[in-house]
Amino acid sequence: AKAEGRNGFQCYTRDMGLQALQRVELQSALRLAVEHDQFELHYQPQVAPESGRIVAVEALLRWRHPVLGNVSPDRFIPLAEETGLIAPIGRWVLRSAGRQLQAWHAAGHTRLVMAVNLSARQFITQDIPQLVRETLELCGLPPQALELELTETALMHNAESVHATLSTLKAIGVLLALDDFGTGYSSLNHLRRFPIDTIKIDKSFTAEIATSDDTAAIVRAIVEMAGSLGVEIVAEGVEHEQQLRLLAALHCHRVQGYHIGRPMPAAELAPLLGVPDEP
Ligand code: C2E
Ligand code: CA
Ligand code: CA
Ligand code: CA
Numbered sequence: 001a002k003a004e005g006r007n008g009f010q011c012y013t014r015d016m017g018l019q020a021l022q023r024v025e026l027q028s029a030l031r032l033a034v035e036h037d038q039f040e041l042h043y044q045p046q047v048a049p050e051s052g053r054i055v056a057v058e059a060l061l062r063w064r065h066p067v068l069g070n071v072s073p074d075r076f077i078p079l080a081e082e083t084g085l086i087a088p089i090g091r092w093v094l095r096s097a098g099r100q101l102q103a104w105h106a107a108g109h110t111r112l113v114m115a116v117n118l119s120a121r122q123f124i125t126q127d128i129p130q131l132v133r134e135t136l137e138l139c140g141l142p143p144q145a146l147e148l149e150l151t152e153t154a155l156m157h158n159a160e161s162v163h164a165t166l167s168t169l170k171a172i173g174v175l176l177a178l179d180d181f182g183t184g185y186s187s188l189n190h191l192r193r194f195p196i197d198t199i200k201i202d203k204s205f206t207a208e209i210a211t212s213d214d215t216a217a218i219v220r221a222i223v224e225m226a227g228s229l230g231v232e233i234v235a236e237g238v239e240h241e242q243q244l245r246l247l248a249a250l251h252c253h254r255v256q257g258y259h260i261g262r263p264m265p266a267a268e269l270a271p272l273l274g275v276p277d278e279p
Contacts, residue, residue: 023079029065030076030085034092038064041096042263045272046115046234046256049248054273056113056147056234056254059097060263061089081121090122094131098139098146100266105141108276115147115177120154123161129168136172143173147198150176152184155194163194170195177234182222191229199226203237206257210242223250 033039039061046056063071080086094116101114122128128148136143148169155162155178166176177198181187182205190196201222208215219235226233235247238257247255261272 026068026071026076027079027083029068030063030080030083033063033065034088038066039089039092039096040064040265041093041100043100043266043269044256044263045261045269046113046254047260049244049252049255054112054269056115057269058115058149058256058263059093059100059117061093061117062263077119081119084121084125086119086121087126090118090126091131093117094135095138098135098141101141101145102139103266104270104273105145107270107273109273110277110279112273113145113147113175115149117149117179118154120151120157123154123165124158128165129172132169132172132174136174144175147175147177149179149200151179152187152190155190156184159193166194182218191231196231198232198234200234200236201252203257206235206237206243206247207239209246210240216246219247220250223252227251 041059042062043057043059045054046058047053048055061073061077063073063076065071077086080089097114097116101112104112118128132146132148135141136146169176175197176195177200178187178190178194178196179200180202181199183202184190191199199222201219205215205219205222209219210216223233232253234254234256235243235252236256238244238247238255238259240259243257244255244259261269
């Protein structure tokens with residue numbers, strides 16, 4: 001809380017100092033996290049509403065530090081971006097997710113798709129297409145098994161080189177998803193300019209779909225638009241049965257959220273994958 005009066009300034013600077021200290025501490029801890037094996041991927045199911053089958057999973061990064069405990073990605077991903085550490089972390093994420101998908105494909109879930117988050121900074125500092133090619137080859141995966149989730153921030157920065165990168169990724173054959181759709185400044189513009197396969201409707205829309213007629217109308221319009229563009233729709237943040245029913249009625253392709261399944265370790269997700277696909 002904001003302190004008042006004569007001591008206000010003091011309190012303020014002390015808080016700032018504390019924050020800066022935590023940042024520095026967090027930053028040096030983050031530097032060691034890959035080597036010290038402190039990262040883990042959790043997987044959250046994306047389900048086709050009609051069949052109830054898991055058609056894709058989103059890989060979500062978890063950092064367990066021995067002293068700091070579990071640090072939320074919302075805290076350490078921005079820090080990793082600022083410091084450039086996102087490059088080695090991103091490489092670890094893609095490879096680990098690739099190896100896990102390879103195992104699930106080998107177990108007969110050959111149509112399962114793995115969605116991996118990429119952050120804005122990775123597009124500038126890393127040769128993403130090369131990294132993707134290496135991962136697919138290393139894991140013997142077909143390109144359409146991998147879906148890369150991008151945010152609008154990633155597309156905004158350096159639009160020209162990003163466009164070239166996305167075209168290369170498209171040529172490789174991986175799927176491109178636009179994350180947090182509807183929250184940015186120019187979602188529609190991005191949809192028009194970039195070769196997007198999938199739209200992820202932001203969870204702030206899902207949260208209101210059952211309680212606000214306006215939000216429901218917007219979601220319906222997004223789904224219809226996606227249909228005419230030949231783009232798949234994923235709704236994220238599904239927390240209630242009512243939301244699920246509405247999204248199913250709109251023929252949303254995939255639903256994701258706590259109501260369907262939380263992000264979980266691979267061993268917990270495996271039994272939920274159901275019977276293997278027909279060969
Ligand atoms: P995101 O990509 O938008 O991921 C969705 C977030 O919503 C995840 O938080 C997920 O656990 C959470 N979530 C899932 N279902 C529900 C629900 O029903 N209700 C609510 N309220 N939340 C739900 P998480 O795992 O804490 O990740 C936060 C953000 O960190 C992600 O947002 C993504 O931007 C970033 N992130 C996570 N893993 C990675 C990664 O490997 N690489 C990069 N670059 N970013 C990552
Ligand atoms: Ca995501
Ligand atoms: Ca999202
Ligand atoms: Ca987000």
